[in-house]
Amino acid sequence: MFVLVVGGGKVGYYLAKGLIDSGHEVALMEKDPTRARQIADEIGSIVIAHDGCEGTYLGQAGCNRADVVAAVTGDDEDNLVICQMAKHHFDVPRTIARVNNPKNEVLFRHLGVDELVSPTRMILGSIEQDIPVHELLHLAALGEGDLEIIEAHLQPGSPAIGRAPRDLDLPEGCSLFAVIRDGVATPLRPDSVMREGDKIIAIGKQECESMLHRQLIGDPEAAGAG
Amino acid sequence: MKIVIVGCGRVGAGAAEIWDAAGHEVIVLDVETRAFERLPSSFGGTAIRGDGTDEDVLRRAGAEGADVLLALTEGDNRNIMSAQLAVEALAIGKVVAKINDPLRAAAYAELGIGTLCRTGLMLDALSAHLELPGSELAGMLAPTGHHHVGDARAHGRAAASDIEAAAGAAVEA
Numbered sequence: 557m558f559v560l561v562v563g564g565g566k567v568g569y570y571l572a573k574g575l576i577d578s579g580h581e582v583a584l585m586e587k588d589p590t591r592a593r594q595i596a597d598e599i600g601s602i603v604i605a606h607d608g609c610e611g612t613y614l615g616q617a618g619c620n621r622a623d624v625v626a627a628v629t630g631d632d633e634d635n636l637v638i639c640q641m642a643k644h645h646f647d648v649p650r651t652i653a654r655v656n657n658p659k660n661e662v663l664f665r666h667l668g669v670d671e672l673v674s675p676t677r678m679i680l681g682s683i684e685q686d687i688p689v690h691e692l693l694h695l696a697a698l699g700e701g702d703l704e705i706i707e708a709h710l711q712p713g714s715p716a717i718g719r720a721p722r723d724l725d726l727p728e729g730c731s732l733f734a735v736i737r738d739g740v741a742t743p744l745r746p747d748s749v750m751r752e753g754d755k756i757i758a759i760g761k762q763e764c765e766s767m768l769h770r771q772l773i774g775d776p777e778a779a780g781a782g
Numbered sequence: 783m784k785i786v787i788v789g790c791g792r793v794g795a796g797a798a799e800i801w802d803a804a805g806h807e808v809i810v811l812d813v814e815t816r817a818f819e820r821l822p823s824s825f826g827g828t829a830i831r832g833d834g835t836d837e838d839v840l841r842r843a844g845a846e847g848a849d850v851l852l853a854l855t856e857g858d859n860r861n862i863m864s865a866q867l868a869v870e871a872l873a874i875g876k877v878v879a880k881i882n883d884p885l886r887a888a889a890y891a892e893l894g895i896g897t898l899c900r901t902g903l904m905l906d907a908l909s910a911h912l913e914l915p916g917s918e919l920a921g922m923l924a925p926t927g928h929h930h931v932g933d934a935r936a937h938g939r940a941a942a943s944d945i946e947a948a949a950g951a952a953v954e955a
Contacts, residue, residue: 611885632863659836
């Protein structure tokens with residue numbers, strides 16, 4: 557396969573190296589001449605010291621016969637334009653863009669970029685897997701009988717959304733007594749329907765916690781996987 | 783009219799000043815606060831420091847549903863991206879991006895955004911003034927094509943409905 561890599565930063569450099577090692581034909585575009593020379597010294601004369609955003613230079617780099625164009629510069633707008641020019645101007649069958657702002661993923665897909673790689677989203681994903689973000693918050697401990705006041709923030713996916721306290725299977729000795737919605741706290745009645753974004757204040761014994769977690773936050777296993 | 787200007791350089795500030803004085807609602811964005819020094823003290827519009835290629839920033843600035851967005855920063859690709867966000871995500875009717883590379887300017891006019899190419903404009907002005915042969919390059923190009931690149935793939939379609947939903951919500955709000 558002939559792969560045109562645009563952007564000679566760390567990602568582009570190691571990508572080009574890896575592709576060469578697996579036997580592909582590679583051209584790498586890097587607009588900074590010093591950096592381009594440095595890469596050429598290390599991995600050979602596959603480097604084109606020009607801006608891959610310019611149609612003319614994309615053409616000179618052989619974009620029209622590329623099987624894949626990978627735009628991996630540090631700037632989302634450049635990566636978008638490279639992929640669009642490759643697709644629109646040179647009919648490249650497969651374009652891949654590095655996306656830094658995860659918010660841009662929808663736009664890029666919509667505008668025809670075939671594949672997106674978002675380091676930000678990947679790192680976010682790994683962190684969220686390790687650290688449970690959906691947790692009960694311990695507000696206060698009450699001296700007698702190991703009672704605790706607990707807050708649960710109802711995130712999307714919480715089994716409590718759309719249900720009222722009387723519909724929940726709550727452990728004995730545990731009650732949901734208030735809801736904070738839009739910054740206003742109101743008593744939670746047995747028939748008050750809970751909504752996404754609500755903060756539910758509960759009081760109960762410590763051992764009720766896992767049950768409360770399941771009812772208000774969701775199954776801990778499921779939450780971890782999501 | 784509600785007009786959003788991304789990039790408060792000489793042209794951006796000039797446009798903001800004129801259209802604000804003419805009674806339009808003008809919102810001007812720049813990443814440098816200093817750029818707003820170009821605006822006259824009489825300027826009654828909104829000046830916001832922020833990145834015009836960031837959808838969140840544009841939304842917070844109140845750009846959704848605006849009548850016009852002009853992307854006039856010094857970066858061709860920033861302007862392209864800002865303009866495409868305006869069309870695709872913010873339901874802005876009329877969009878113009880300054881693209882100084884004539885090739886890209888032509889390509890993006892075909893992809894559905896109005897483009898303004900300084901290279902073409904200056905060559906035209908110069909050749910007219912000197913009564914010398916003009917260039918083939920157009921200074922200002924109206925959008926001619928549809929703004930989608932290639933075909934709408936399956937995942938592209940899903941994304942499109944996301945964007946439309948977002949745009950719809952923005953209109954309702």
